[in-house]
Amino acid sequence: MCGIAGYYLTSTDAEQSRLEEMARRLAHRGPDGRGFHRRDGVGLAHTRLAIIDLAGGAQPLYSADRSLCLVANGEIYNYLELRRELEALGHRFTTHSDCETILHAYAAWGEAGVERLTGMFAFALHDARKGTLWLARDRLGIKPLYFTKGPGGFAFASELKALLPWLDRREVDPTGLAQYLQHNFTCAPHTLLAGVQKLRPGEWLRVEPDGAARQQRYWSPLRAEPLDLTLDQALERFDALVDQVIDIHLRSDVPFGLFLSGGVDSSLLAALIARRVQEPLRSFSIGFPDTSVHNELAAAETVARQLNTRHSAYEARAEELLERLPHVVWAADDLTADYANLPVSLLAERAGAELKVVFSGEGGDEVFAGYGRYRVNGFKRLLTALRHPGTGGFRTGGMFSNEAAELFQPALAEALRDWRAPFARAWSEPPPAWTRLMRMQYVDLETWLPDDLLIKADRMLMAWGVEGRVPFLDHRLVEFGLGLPDAFKIEGRNGKRFLKLWGERFFPKEHLWGRKKGFTVPIRDWLKGERLASLDRALAASPGIAAWFEPAAVRGLIERQRRRGDRSGPLWALLNFAIWHRLMVEGDGEPPSARQEPFRYLLG
Structure with a gap:
């Protein structure tokens, strides 16, 4: 790397x-x-x-x-x-x-x-x-x-x-x-x-x-083709394939570890690796105590104990993560507003103090259909498709769609007309024989995965001199997962059915079949009170915000967040963009301090 x-x-x-x-x-x-x-x-x-x-x-x-x-x-x-x-x-x-x-x-x-x-x-x-x-x-x-x-x-x-x-x-x-x-x-x-x-x-x-x-x-x-297999035949074929994939991914002349969330993908990855190494596998997890979001530390600890990994768990507080934001934006540089950049950066720094290689479970949801958006009611999807044609009712909602008319300045408003073009192009590319589920997976594999998740997986780790490895994205597994019959991947309200069935050899059913929680970060909890007032001042002072957005509408977003607390996502995106603009347009791309309060950074 x-x-x-x-x-x-x-x-x-x-x-x-x-x-x-x-x-x-x-x-x-x-x-x-x-x-x-x-x-x-x-x-x-x-x-x-x-x-x-x-x-x-x-x-x-x-x-x-x-x-x-x-x-x-x-x-x-x-x-x-x-x-x-x-x-x-x-x-x-x-x-x-x-x-x-x-x-x-x-x-x-x-x-x-x-x-x-x-x-x-x-x-x-x-x-x-x-x-x-x-x-x-x-x-x-x-x-x-x-x-x-x-x-x-x-x-x-x-x-x-x-x-x-x-x-x-x-x-x-x-x-x-x-x-x-x-x-x-x-x-x-x-x-x-x-x-x-x-x-x-x-x-x-x-x-x-x-x-x-x-x-x-x-x-x-x-390249993926629909597979004509029984469930038992598919499980047998996956057995052999995943063994090949893990064996070659473990080739390294330096020690390695794993980011363990306690979810299906990282748990199965931990099980596959742990049985192949002589020493206890090194694992890391992070959680957010005393917040409104799901805390994954307990699930990760359970898996770590079962597999006898040498585990480190970190509890992250708001100030500890927020002060990482300028450095995280610099590290990403191809900007994403993914909340998880912050905790992944912290884990990468901790892991990088002792390791050069870390495994993670990216790709499992796209390849084996784990996301809830793949299971939206068909009638609801049809109505959405009628209102927003081009992607079969998939990937139609934009974060700023409700505010764009009053918030975006003319040049940005003009560019907004084609924001869904990459999704529409990807939706149209698969052959007629592909199912709706396969198309949705394909759209995510072409857009969301490389342009968000893998930027996070690469940049947050490389900023600390750590190589990230993602075995679920071996192209042979991708072709296999895409080609599985829909019924193997989704059953009722359960996604990733195939991977969970295969994983029952390692973990109890209740661990694998519980409702997917996702890796969430409590941004809404953070953007209120004095922090929200600081954000207001920082955005008002940003040349990047002034160049592309209407000041009165930005203040309106702040006020709505203050009253209702439901605009943390858009405000987070604006904060990240303001920092990126200072680094890459106003500045020369030089790294900021690894610890720097983001509002002071913009006002300094």
Whole structure:
């Protein structure tokens, strides 16, 4: 797990200092070393977090004749199998790095080699003979990759902040902002920064010598096909598949741990890992005592005791989490207003004090249909579809839909017209044979998962030098889960039926079949009283808020929150945006203090 950055210039070459500045901005992603490549107008930078081949895996990596150069972020989990196959073809490896297989796969099979990789990755490969720069991102978008194009050439990086030196003007993209405000995240290719795009999951991009860039999707969840299996046959097939997935995900030359919420996904993951390791598995959980939200600590403690993990539980208070917010927004940089960023950041910091790798259960709900939104009454869904056509009544509600007319300034109001376009596009893509449930899962796999949950999983951990691994998002499990018959996934008011049935071998039924609580953060409890007054002053002073929102309407939101307490979500989104604007537009993307009261940060 690392940070990568670089450029391909079509005019004059850049100074080495430009490349070094990009690497400096990604130092948190790779505290164990840096490496650079510069040739024929191409520059590549790498910051390393050493996980596999600690002594010999430094990057950039080169082919024997040095015509190919690679920088990569992530893990190629099937590298041992690929290495044996490539050595049989005559390839000679110079390291034990998992990423060296990317270099040889390209040499052997060209761009089709990316389809041989099983893992989470984003990489850049310079082919000096062809004069091309080839970028690729893993199938589900676990690892990030951003790029910008201009008159002088092309630049890319693992995070937005590393691309700031390439932008002549730092401006907000109205479409990205409209998407963020309506559903808490921006959908690829959009970001909040005008002129910067993100590569879609399962996509590659090739820059030619003349500066032209070609993009191609090499995988999507549409690869899944409906499975004609009995329940017993499906459970048997899953047994073998999940064993393969967990075995290769455990490949590491450093110790690892697990974020344990006590829910179905993390509990099953803990059980699968615990039975494969000799020492007690290290686990971490967090809860919010004395608040209005569900506290997961007791459920996590129960699982930890059953599996004999070495467990640490943390109780988080409001001030402790709120003072993390400026740093959390900086870490995310591709902004999401996901409340859970705060506790995940805290857990990552604690885990990072002793570990470099942490497992978590992201993907279980999307792959095996765990969300309540997949089980909405059919008549209600039909009515919603009639009012909001294009997505079958799914993903129709926006967080600011009721206030947009009076709150948004004209340029933002104009961009709001297309905020549902990514959902509508995804809804229309599956073949006619797919069921409504499969379409809903697909929409989330294409939008919500890579553009919100996986940003959290990557950035909150990498900010503290920790690699996150998410086995439920192995593409083979994704294709399997999507293809299961609907009746295996949902039964009445129960979602994730298949995974729960399979999990009964590890846990009592009452643990698996209880009502899904979700991982919630008590934002509503926090935004009241003096904190709400401080938020009012901070938003009024923000240039970002002034540029895009009507001041009187912002004050109206504050007043309604004061009276009724039901606008904490929209106000939280505005607070996050104001901080992001100060960091990335008004400022230069430099990290704020890890502990800083957010209202004072905006007023300072």
